[in-house]
Amino acid sequence: MDLSNRTVLVVGGTSGIGRELARRFAAAGSTVAIGGRNPQALTELAEEGFGTISIDVTSSASVASARDAALARYPELDTVVTMSGVMLLEDLRDPAHFEAAATTVDTNLLGTIRVVDAFTPHLIRRGAGTFVTVTSGIAFLPFPPMPSYAASKAGVHAYSEALRAQLDGTGVGVVELVPPAVATASQEKVNPHALPLDDFATEVMDLLSQDPTPREILVKGVLGHRWAEREGTYDDLVAQRSQALAMLPGRQG
Template identity: 70%
Template sequence: MELQNRTALIVGGTSGIGLGLARRLRDLGGTVVVGGRRRDRFSDLEAEGLGTVEIDVTDGASVTDARDDVLAQHPQLDLVVAMSGVMLTEDLRDPAHFDAAQRSIETNLLGTIRVTDAFTPHLIARGAGALVTVSSGIAFLPFPLMASYAASKAGVHAYTEALRAQLAGTGVEVVELVPPAVATAGQEKVNPHALPLDGFLDEVLSLLAQEPTPNEVLVQGVQMHRWAERDGRYADLVAQRSQALQQLPGR
């Protein structure tokens, strides 16, 4: 994938991995718009040379309005990254967890579908461009403390596979970014294995720049997750990760 001088929208780009990617693309000469709900961050981001658009991926009207705003200002848009996500713990013994499950699926899976739906017709009409979805290593190696997060990200993976098949021949690339734990949003405080953001982004951009672009962007730190079942390590690793359930009340 050509990374120089892209016109990109990164939904969920006001912090974390999304913001890091936005800055990298900007530094490569790109015109980059970041979308999110955190309007309090917009003035600082605009001072960095990034465009901004308010978008709530759980609200179809908000996604449509954001699409119209972005395309009115940037009709040459050729890269859309659906990055928005929430990561919530759940106690599946307590039916009250359903609220967390609903929020996880509404944001992570349905939000991804809303964003890709909004921009697919534009990219198909151009006959070129790229859609990047974001799943997780947890899509392939569940973390039982975050059951619906895992389910939603597994759904993103399956949906991306189908989207790629359906858009074949249109000129639109469909790429899945599969992050492991990365040291953003407090991950560095709770997970000593979280990758430094800059190192992660170095690997991601190197992989994205390959020709042809890989269908799945898999940094070294996520290989264990992605291939656990193939390598015969799945059951043992899930059992290890289940130790985190001790954090729940009454365990």
């Protein structure tokens, strides 16, 4: 993928990985707009020179409005990155977890589908373009305290595979970004071993710039997650990660 002359919309790019990747695309020479829900963050990003668009991926009306605004301002839009996501702890022994599960699936999986659906006709009409979906190492190696997060990201992986197959021949590609734990503000609280954001973004951009672009963007730090079943380490790693269930309220002591 040539990163120097693209027109990119990063949905969910107001913080963390999305914000850093938006900056990297811009530094490479692409025109970049960022969509998100946080008005203060959008204002700060506008001051940096980014185009900004308000979007709530849990609302079909908001996604449609954001699409119309994006295409009016950026008719040459050729790359849509779907970054929006939430990570919530859930204790499956307590039925009250369902609200967190519903929020997670609505944002992570259905939010991705809403965004993809909104921009698919435009990219097909162009005859060229790229969707970048975002899953997680947790899609392939579950983290038991976040069951719906794992399920939603596994769902995005499967959906991305099907989307790629259905768009074959249209000129529209699908690239799946699979992050490990990355040291964003939210991750630093729970995982002191998370990969530094700067290192992660550098490796991602190097992989994206390859020709042909890999179908899955797998930094070195996520390979143990992605291929755990194949390598025979899956059961042991899930057991190790299950020790983190002690972090759930009511599981301590």
